[in-house]
Amino acid sequence: MPQSTLSLKYRQATVLFIVLGLLLVILGGLVKLQILNYRELAEQSENNRIRVQPLVAGRGVVYDREGRIIIDNRPSFTVSVVASEAVRDTTISNLAALIGLDTSVVQKRLRKNLVNRYQPAPIMRDVPFEIVAVIEEQAGRFPGVSIQMEEVRRYTPGLGSECFTGHVGEVSKEERRREGAVGYRLGSIIGKKGLEKHHDALLRGREGTAYIEVTASGQSRGPYEGKAPTPAVAGADLVLTIDNDLQRECVAALGEYCCGAIVAMDPRSGEILAMTSYPGFDANIFSTVIPESLWQSIMQDTTHPLLNRPISGLYPPASTTKLLTIGAALEEGMISANTALKPCYGGYQFGNRYFRCWLPGGHGSLNAVGAIEQSCDVYLYQVGLKLGIDLLSQYFDKCGFGHVTGVALPGEEDGLNPNSEYYDKRYGKKKWSRGLVLNNAIGQGEILVTPLQLAQFFCGLVNDGIVYRPRLIKSIQFPEGQQVIPSRQTVRKLPFSSGTLELLLEALRLVVEGEHGTARGLKNNLYSLGGKTGTAENPHGDNHSLFVGVAPMERPEIVVCAVVENAGHGSEVAAPIVKRIIDIYMTKKLSLESVADLSHAEGD
Amino acid sequence: MLNYRDLDWRIISAALLLSMIGILLIMSAQHYADSAYSQSFYLRQSLWLLIALVAFAVVIHLPLRLFDVSAYLFFGITLSLLVLVLLIGSSRMGATRWFSFGPINLAPSDVAKLAVVLALSRFFAYTKLPPASKRRLAFTAILTLIPVMLILKQPDLGTSLVFWIILFALWFWSGLSPVYLILILSPLVSLVAASHWLAWVLYFAVLLSFLFLSRPGMLFSVLVVVTNLAFGVITPYIWNRMADYQKLRMLTFLDPGRDPRGAGYQIIQSKIAIGSGGVWGKGLLSGSQTHLDFLPERHTDFIFSVLGEEFGLWGSLLVIMLFGLIFYRAIRIATRCRSRFASNVVVGAAAVLLFQFFVNIGMTLGFMPVTGLALPFLSYGGTSLVLTWTLIGLIVSADYRWQEY
Structure with a gap:
């Protein structure tokens, strides 16, 4: 057993060696x-302390043709809870009592929206200002509760404009995955329908x-000085071709009936002056959380408020396309x-x-113009037979x-x-009758059109084809001040010579001004x-009432197409409605x- | 009377410089703290430095013989303090380590370090037993084990390890062959090697051949083999039988302050802090890790991370060199002291400082576990600073009186 004491020198050297x-x-x-991993760790230290916070851009405002607001944004308040600062029981129960929700509901929302304990989890959006004031004044009673201000889309009520404005909502997972979807993050607002969707990138x-x-x-701890913020660029404002006065009149006119659609267009440019789907819905409800x-x-509404009647409602054109049949022949x-x-x-x-x-x-014996004026089916049946199904369909x-x-x-x-x-x-070869053309000739049968198509067709008729x-x-x-004015776009020329068009225009005039015109009640000084009136047979109920009106006949500026569901004769319901709209337009123009x-006279 | 010119001023200035750097770092660490109380930590530490300097002055003025003769009495008093703290001490984070006197917390485990240094030094200085005698080894091990058990009961694993280091250092310094030290430590190696059976078999073969070559005695050899078997076979067997939560509970028992936010959060943040300091550092009060609360325990256990972040490699090197100077001087003093007690005290004191220095900085650099051991001189804490300066006082005193027997 080695028992010898090690030398002092040896021990000193060993200890020095260990220390070294x-x-x-x-x-x-x-x-x-500090040298080898410096870059990586320095970057991590920067990432540690910097949070990237999105600066939301103001969504573009939408105006009517006279600069009146159709869509703008309003501030709204969101009540949130920061979990790490909330006091057990006090916070949740006091907040629940204030906003009128059950404690368990508040707790559920807190859990659902919790990103982490240090970030506000939204509990209730669009809270009335009175509640915000209470929270601000009695902050002590609501530890951990914070208020965020957000912009919420506001659609001017009473315009019935949701069929073209559409609405916005939070971007969905699918929408974010879609190709070309750049710059959306969880919770971003995106246009879901209408022009909000179509022009989302602009707005x-x-x-x-x-x-x-x-x-x-x-x-x-405040803004990070090492990196300048990228400012948000506000969305572009849109000035629409819509006239709010006409919009309101559309809603008022259809208000007496169950359902329907109106489209008013300027035939000289294709501008849509008014468009409404009735009944509509309040697009504002989509801006915040919709109650279940x-x-x-x-x-469950049987009148289908979400159906966009002017562009996706399908109706038989009925007698309104008799002009087309006659024109073709x-x-x-x-x-x-x-x-x-x-x-x-x-x-x-x-x-x-x-x-x-x-x-x-019966109408007795009529010529082509008279057949349109009086909307005689028998004349049209015979014309349809002459044309045949395919030629008529081509037209x-x-x-x-x-x-x-x-x-x-x-x-x-x-x-269709x-x-x-x-x-x-549909029926099998040779299993259908040639007689179907009779229905097609009077705009019945399988033919289906949208009110916008009908309005567009009439615009062509009164605009030299x-x-x-x-x-x-x-x-x-x-926002930088630039202005872009889209130009009108010709899509087609109607297959009618100027002679035919002249004749059809004369027929249109006679429908109102002629002695036997089906809409002679609309004649005015x-x-x-x-x-042209139309009464669409509806196998599911009362006839749909249609009318497409044009004014002034000397040089048409407005075409209005109205479809009123289950309302009866075109001349009785749709025609007066169209006149109400055109009246507004013409009064404005004449005044x-x-x-x-x-002013010209004064100038003299 | 003391002749001040003959004091080892190199050690004293290094210690003073380190203490002042510590105060500066504590000031920086808590500069943006929420409460004025936290912000004033550096003032409290300055006050503690004054008290520590008084303690230092007292220690160097007292004759070393006084420490020698009162070593066992002091040891006894310390043991009773350790028992007392378990009974009436105040708890923080699940551990009972402090006596609270108003705002002042006294940790008797710090005092115990000094007591064990003195008691072991005294024993090794006067014992007639040969270095490798069983009675000598057993007696000193039991003497160390008593405070260790009491401190483990607090519980505080890191501090209890310090005592074993003192024992090992003094065993070696008083002449025990490294062969024995290696054999005594071998069960720990066995525990690590047991992670794979092949590694363990190989290790065991090496151990047996080592025993055969060094022939340390029959009883000792048997003891080594048995403990190695126990650590290498039985412990992993039991550990593997334990459920995860039991393992976690075991680890938490051994170290209650362990990773409260999970996934080595503290270590990761500390490494980021030190690494992002680079060569030149971010500058005083400019460490983002420090001032944005990413660094945990930044004025106590992780004070070195503040240094690394704000003063970079050069600042860290300066501090390490100051410590190196103290260790180097201590070894030289221990070598030339004529009194065996004085020599032992210097080695014991240096071992305490070296172990805490290495484990603490190793922890902030990420290669040592989180133990809660303070960095001498720099970490915030009154008793720790007073103890450190007392140890420095003993080293300086031993140097001054190197010729005394």
Whole structure:
């Protein structure tokens, strides 16, 4: 057993060696962290203390053609709870009592919206100011409760504009994954429908970024000086072609009925002056959280408020497309202006089926213009037979039916323009009767159109056959001051010669001003009105009432198409409604002209 | 009377410089603290430094013989204090370590370090037993074990390790062959090697051949083999049988302050702080890790991270060199002291400082576990500072009186 005491020198050397070794280990650790890993750790230390905070850009305001607000933003208050600062029991129960919710509901929302214990978790959005005031004044009773101000989209009420404005909502997972979806984050607001969706990129602007220095507990210490914030760029404002006065009149006019749609357009440019779907809904409810009960009542409403009738409501055009049938026959040389076919005695026998005219007593003998003026079905049956299903369908096609109009709104329907191919597919080859053309000739049968398509077609008729794409944007105002004015876009020329068009226009005038016109009740001394009535047979209930009106007939400036569901005769319901809208337009125009005349006279 | 010119001023200035750097770092660490109380920590530490300097002055003026003769009495008093703190001490974070006198907290475990240094020094100075005698080893081990048990009961694993280091240092210094030290430490190696059976078998073969070559005696050899078997086979067997929560409970028992935010949060933040300091540091009061609360315990256990972040590599090197100077001088003093007691005291005191220095800085650099051991001179804490300066006083006193027997 080695018992010898080690020499002092040996022990001293050993201890010195150990101390030196330990110092070198520490030195090595320092060199590793402070020199070798310096970049990485310095970056981590920066990331540690900087939080990237989005600066929300103001969403663009939407105006009508006269600068009146259709959509703007209002401030709203959100009540949140910071979990780390909340006091057990006190915070939740006091807050629940104040905002009128159950304690368990508040707790549930807190858990659901909790990102981390140091960030505010929203409990209730769009809280009335009175509640905010209580929380601010009695802060001691609400430890950990904070108020955030957010902008909420506000849609001017009473305009019935939701069919084209659409609405906004929080971006969904699918929307964020969609290709080209740049700059959206969880909780971003995105346009869900209408122009809010179609022009989302313009309206939303560009979100900015602020760099905030935070403590380990997530508390803000103010802006981080090392990195300048990127300011948010506000969205562009839109000036629409819409006239709020006409919008309001549309809602008022349809208010007496169950459901319907109105589209008013300027045939000279394709501008949509008014468009409404009735009944509508309050687009504001989507800006904040929709109560479940309200959502259920909307979904279960049998009048389908969410159906966008002007662009996706499908209706038989009924007699409104009789002009098209007559025009086609004129173009094809099958009839001339004075051709009188077999007189109308209230119906027409085709094969073993008897097709009625709407007037049981019959119209007697008529020429082409008279047939439109009095909307005689029997004359049209005969014209339809001359044309045949496919030729008629070709004309419908050339007039834009069966295609979307291309208006800058999502969700537009094509409509239905049947031809023999379609019938072959639907009923089987040779299993359908040639007599179907009789229905198509009077705008019944399988033909389905949207009110916007109908309005666009009439715009073409009264604009020398030139059809423009319907549009809503008059100008785009960028926050930097730039202004973009979209130009009108020709989409097609109607397949009618000027002679035919002249004849059809005369027929339109006679519908109102003619002795036997179906809408002669609308005749007035103020301006000359033309139009065409339609009564669509509806297998599910009462007839739909249609009317497309044009004014002034000398040089048409406005076309209004109204469809009123289950309301009866076109001349009785839709026609007066259209006149109400055109009255507003014309009164405005005439008063403006008289003011202009007055100032001109004064100038003399 | 003391001749001040003959004092070892190198050690004293190094210690003074380190204490002042400590105060500066504590001031910086708590500069943006929420409460005025926290912000005033550096003033309290300055006050403690004055008290520590008084203690230092008293120690160097007293004859070393006084410490020698009263060593066992002091040891006894300290043991009763350790018992007392378990009964009436105040608790923080699940541990009972302090006597509270108003705002002042006294940790008797710091006093115990001094007591063990003195008692062991005295024993090794006068014992007639040969260095490797079983009675000598057993007696000193039991003497160390008593305060260790009391401190483990607080519980405080890190501090209890300091006592073993004192014992090992003095065993070696009083002549025990490193062979024995290695064999005594071998069960720990066995525990680590037991993570894989092949490694453990290889290790055991090496251990047996080492025993065969060094022939340390039959009883000792058997003891070593048995403890190695126990650590290498039985402990892993029991550990593997334990449920996760039991393991966690065990670890938490051994170290209650362990990782309260999980995933080595403290260590990660400390490494980021030191590493981001780079060579030149971010500058006083400019450490973002320190001032944005990312660094935990920044004025106590992690004070070195503040140094690393704000003063970079050069600041850290300065502090390490000052410590190195103290250790170097202590070894030289221990070598030339004629009194065995004085020599032992210097080695014991240096061992306490070296161990805490290495474990604490090693922890902030991420290669040592979180133990809660303070960095001498720099960490905030009154008793720790007074103890450190008392140890320095003993070293300086031993140097001054090196010729005394």
